[in-house]
Amino acid sequence: MSPIDLDRVAGLDHLPLTSRFGCNPSVTGARHEHELRSVLPSGLLAKMPAPKAKKPKAKKPKGKRPWKKWMLVLLVAVLLIPAMQVAVVRFIHPPWTLPMLIERVGAMFSSGPKRPLLYHWIDLPQIPEMFLEHLWISEDQRFFQHAGFDWKEMDIAVKRAERTGKPIRGASTITNQCARSIFLWQGRSWIRKGLESYYTIWMEALLPKRRILELYANVIEMGRGIYGVEAASQHYFGVSASGLTREQSAMLAAVLPNPKGWDPTKPGGKLRWRQRRILQRERNANFPERLLRP
Numbered sequence: 479m480s481p482i483d484l485d486r487v488a489g490l491d492h493l494p495l496t497s498r499f500g501c502n503p504s505v506t507g508a509r510h511e512h513e514l515r516s517v518l519p520s521g522l523l524a525k526m527p528a529p530k531a532k533k534p535k536a537k538k539p540k541g542k543r544p545w546k547k548w549m550l551v552l553l554v555a556v557l558l559i560p561a562m563q564v565a566v567v568r569f570i571h572p573p574w575t576l577p578m579l580i581e582r583v584g585a586m587f588s589s590g591p592k593r594p595l596l597y598h599w600i601d602l603p604q605i606p607e608m609f610l611e612h613l614w615i616s617e618d619q620r621f622f623q624h625a626g627f628d629w630k631e632m633d634i635a636v637k638r639a640e641r642t643g644k645p646i647r648g649a650s651t652i653t654n655q656c657a658r659s660i661f662l663w664q665g666r667s668w669i670r671k672g673l674e675s676y677y678t679i680w681m682e683a684l685l686p687k688r689r690i691l692e693l694y695a696n697v698i699e700m701g702r703g704i705y706g707v708e709a710a711s712q713h714y715f716g717v718s719a720s721g722l723t724r725e726q727s728a729m730l731a732a733v734l735p736n737p738k739g740w741d742p743t744k745p746g747g748k749l750r751w752r753q754r755r756i757l758q759r760e761r762n763a764n765f766p767e768r769l770l771r772p
Contacts, residue, residue, distance in 0.1 A: 564680040571599050575660045596709035602692040611765040612731035618652040626653040626682040656694040714742045728756040
């Protein structure tokens with residue numbers, strides 16, 4: 479190396495340390511190369527390897543979670559199933575209900591005598607108007623005013639439970655009981671009550687009141703393995719629903735709170751009392767039969 483080259487190399491002493499060794503990450507590649515070219519001979523520069531460009535770090539692809547998508551699909555399906563079931567029974571008479579299936583399965587595993595399942599559908603015009611009125615008096619006299627939930631009756635039931643210390647009872651509407659009698663099971667649990675309320679919302683949204691009453695009169699349990707007013711009329715009194723007397727109609731409506739424990743043909747004192755109360759209230763009742771017309 480010539481003295482001139484040595485002097486040029488020696489000129490590096492006046493540069494900052496970071497410029498001499500290229501260790502400052504904030505100095506750009508172009509400036510670094512310019513400083514080297516200004517002090518180094520061209521021969522030495524030719525032997526130096528070209529600086530390697532830094533490759534940008536590839537971003538790791540985020541792991542896909544398909545289970546979240548399927549969970550959302552499942553949730554939507556579960557929420558829509560009740561709506562689809564209710565939409566179906568608006569136009570199609572249910573050939574069976576969940577309580578009927580539970581009754582049949584229980585009978586299969588029972589060692590006792592097998593009871594036949596009695597269920598006979600009749601359309602709304604064939605159901606005696608007096609029975610519908612007795613049903614309305616016995617079960618839900620604000621049926622045509624509320625939207626599935628009788629808040630006033632619920633408030634009365636809560637206050638009665640607080641006063642007596644007993645569980646809340648007697649606040650179910652006809653729509654509540656109809657939902658339970660078609661799609662759910664009997665018994666007391668918060669899960670069933672929550673599902674019952676959800677079905678009630680859809681039934682009130684998708685079904686007219688006359689259809690709810692028609693469904694209820696046909697699927698309500700009126701004895702062990704006996705469903706609907708037509709099957710009950712034939713079983714207990716040997717007549718079709720259209721042949722019921724006023725007293726028989728009131729008796730069938732009176733038995734609904736405890737259909738498996740009461741027998742309309744052998745009524746006890748409490749059942750007799752309920753029958754008389756229905757007949758007494760009928761005198762002053764204002765049943766809106768016009769709402770039953772299509």
